[in-house]
Amino acid sequence: MTPEKNKPAAPSLEITLCGIKMRSPLITASGAFGYAFEAGRVADFDFHSVGAVCLKSVTAQPREGNRPPRVAETPAGMLNSVGLQNPGADYVVKMYLGMLKNFDTKFIASVAGFSVDEFALAAEKMAAHPSISAVEINMSCPNVNGGRHFASDAAEAAKVIRAVKARCKKPVFAKLAPTPDGIREIARACIDAGVNALTVGNTFVGMAIDVKARRPILGNNFGGLSGPAIRPLAVYNVHLVYQVASKAKVPVIGCGGVATAADAAEIMLAGAAAVQVGTALFANLHVSADICAGLKRYLAEQNEKNISAIVGTLKLN
Amino acid sequence: MSQHNPNGPFDAVATVVRQTPSGATAYCITLHCPEIARAAKAPQFFTMACRPLQVSSQTAQAEDIPLDPLLRRPLGFYRVSPEKGEFEAIYKIVGRGTQLMTGLKPGDRVRVLGPLGNFILPADVKSGTALLVGGGVGLPPLYFLAETLQNAGKEPIVIVGARSKDRLIAPSAAQTLKCPIGRIRQVESLEPFVERCIDCAVALEQPENGFFEGLVTDILEKYLELKYENGVEIFTCGHAAMMKAVATMAAQKNIKCTVIMESRMGCAIGACQTCVVKTTGGYKRVCIEGPIFDAKDIVWE
Numbered sequence: 001m002t003p004e005k006n007k008p009a010a011p012s013l014e015i016t017l018c019g020i021k022m023r024s025p026l027i028t029a030s031g032a033f034g035y036a037f038e039a040g041r042v043a044d045f046d047f048h049s050v051g052a053v054c055l056k057s058v059t060a061q062p063r064e065g066n067r068p069p070r071v072a073e074t075p076a077g078m079l080n081s082v083g084l085q086n087p088g089a090d091y092v093v094k095m096y097l098g099m100l101k102n103f104d105t106k107f108i109a110s111v112a113g114f115s116v117d118e119f120a121l122a123a124e125k126m127a128a129h130p131s132i133s134a135v136e137i138n139m140s141c142p143n144v145n146g147g148r149h150f151a152s153d154a155a156e157a158a159k160v161i162r163a164v165k166a167r168c169k170k171p172v173f174a175k176l177a178p179t180p181d182g183i184r185e186i187a188r189a190c191i192d193a194g195v196n197a198l199t200v201g202n203t204f205v206g207m208a209i210d211v212k213a214r215r216p217i218l219g220n221n222f223g224g225l226s227g228p229a230i231r232p233l234a235v236y237n238v239h240l241v242y243q244v245a246s247k248a249k250v251p252v253i254g255c256g257g258v259a260t261a262a263d264a265a266e267i268m269l270a271g272a273a274a275v276q277v278g279t280a281l282f283a284n285l286h287v288s289a290d291i292c293a294g295l296k297r298y299l300a301e302q303n304e305k306n307i308s309a310i311v312g313t314l315k316l317n
Numbered sequence: 318m319s320q321h322n323p324n325g326p327f328d329a330v331a332t333v334v335r336q337t338p339s340g341a342t343a344y345c346i347t348l349h350c351p352e353i354a355r356a357a358k359a360p361q362f363f364t365m366a367c368r369p370l371q372v373s374s375q376t377a378q379a380e381d382i383p384l385d386p387l388l389r390r391p392l393g394f395y396r397v398s399p400e401k402g403e404f405e406a407i408y409k410i411v412g413r414g415t416q417l418m419t420g421l422k423p424g425d426r427v428r429v430l431g432p433l434g435n436f437i438l439p440a441d442v443k444s445g446t447a448l449l450v451g452g453g454v455g456l457p458p459l460y461f462l463a464e465t466l467q468n469a470g471k472e473p474i475v476i477v478g479a480r481s482k483d484r485l486i487a488p489s490a491a492q493t494l495k496c497p498i499g500r501i502r503q504v505e506s507l508e509p510f511v512e513r514c515i516d517c518a519v520a521l522e523q524p525e526n527g528f529f530e531g532l533v534t535d536i537l538e539k540y541l542e543l544k545y546e547n548g549v550e551i552f553t554c555g556h557a558a559m560m561k562a563v564a565t566m567a568a569q570k571n572i573k574c575t576v577i578m579e580s581r582m583g584c585a586i587g588a589c590q591t592c593v594v595k596t597t598g599g600y601k602r603v604c605i606e607g608p609i610f611d612a613k614d615i616v617w618e
Binding site: 031032033034035038039041042043044045056064065067068069070071072073075076077078080082085227228259279280281282283284285286287 | 322323324325326327328352366382383384385386387388389414428430580581582583584585586587588589590591592593594595599600605618
């Protein structure tokens with residue numbers, strides 16, 4: 001008798017999200033991981049622990065982005081005001097997406113726009129590529145004029161989702177603005193319009209001021225706050241949206257300040273079926289491998305065989 | 318998929334070898350990380366966490382990584398020893414992060430990422446003279462660059478500026494210039510350059526015996542009046558106002574000028590688009606398209 005026979009099987013981190021099989025519930029958050037090939041250049045970078053990469057947002061037309069400085073550090077976090085700099089959907093499809101087949105993971109396109117048509121056009125172009133498994137609609141960018149418009153009005157959000165769904169056969173995710181007041185109404189409108197998953201949520205709008213110069217640090221004055229500082233806010237938003245989404249069997253993707261396995265578990269207990277990791281990558285590019293190792297230990301401690309078993313199992317006091 | 322690229326960049330854990338004050342306002346830190354030391358080329362940089370990993374753990378897990386401050390700081394390579402697997406950097410205390418860095422002790426382990434950015438290939442270096450103009454923490458990368466250029470057969474001349482003697486980030490030492498400025502041959506220079514037999518002239522805004530009084534551009538102007546048989550080019554690294562002044566002088570004399578830019582940085586691998594500078598061709602990332610830029614491409618703001 002070999003001792004291995006008595007050992008329980010290692011807990012599994014595999015999930016299936018909207019029909020997409022992923023090796024782990026971790027998704028690199030849009031904007032923090034470029035178009036994947038950048039990290040592919042880093043020696044020994046291992047895509048194995050990354051369930052999926054959510055690419056940087058693209059728009060139908062190229063965008064120059066905001067005036068620098070574009071990053072300001074804040075306690076346990078940072079503000080960014082990149083302003084959707086990107087070379088446009090056509091360029092990204094032609095020059096970048098071909099490289100994705102070199103990396104053994106799944107890819108989610110992220111698209112942004114300033115009109116319903118722009119969203120639909122960019123989504124259609126990106127989704128047509130065989131390496132793309134799903135499209136995330138970034139309707140909540142805080143750094144461009146009108147960037148949050150479609151996530152702050154239920155009817156407008158629904159219009160975007162319907163337009164994208166009509167022109168895109170792959171699963172469509174909506175990335176919501178992280179505003180607890182009304183987030184459930186926006187979520188419900190997206191669900192009714194046929195969205196396949198809800199990403200909760202984008203960065204929080206903030207400002208940092210250089211007190212000596214009496215000026216904002218960011219060139220664009222304000223920016224989106226991310227990092228561990230926002231995690232409790234993200235957990236609460238996931239908890240709120242899960243109440244609506246679970247009834248409709250629409251998965252929630254948690255996003256905000258996750259840097260450790262305990263953080264990932266926390267946001268999954270609140271209702272997230274998958275977890276995005278963004279800013280933590282700046283402190284440690286190999287963070288997803290560390291989180292996966294920690295999640296396996298956590299599942300073993302909790303006597304769970306599968307990561308999906310913990311989703312939404314939060315017991316309220 | 319995992320691939321091993323011997324040139325990096327590497328996201329690795331370095332060990333602090335030592336840390337010493339470097340002038341009144343700066344610190345020089347020595348790190349041990351052989352893969353980065355072997356791959357570093359001038360004037361590349363690396364990023365480094367402000368606080369050490371938790372000492373309790375032998376293997377670095379996400380739980381052990383300090384998340385406040387979150388971002389790693391970009392620092393130019395100063396002296397690099399591939400043989401020892403070590404490299405040095407000099408930083409000034411400018412905020413909470415660099416203040417915390419001063420608390421790093423020998424044996425502490427810190428997350429580093431590097432080498433980063435574009436670099437000068439020794440094979441591409443043409444003979445002639447290179448005027449390297451720097452101020453503040455712009456100096457250390459110019460030291461690494463001067464060494465590289467000298468090894469590749471170029472004659473580097475370094476021009477350093479500081480407000481006062483105690484602001485110099487390396488000890489001063491007397492030097493006899495190989496390339497005198499007019500009749501001035503004996504100057505106060507900086508020790509690392511004297512040791513490498515690299516001409517180095519120091520301009521101080523507060524007058525001090527043996528030093529030039531004024532700005533780096535005052536010395537640069539004198540050097541630009543000389544004739545260089547094998548040609549001359551300029552490299553500059555430091556605060557934006559100084560680099561802009563140097564670039565303007567170079568443009569007026571039609572001399573090639575290379576700037577080594579710095580920026581507030583996020584990912585440092587080209588993914589996040591935060592560390593951009595404005596160029597005639599749009600916003601470019603300091604971490605990928607830089608830190609070296611042709612001065613004529615920079616749109617100074």
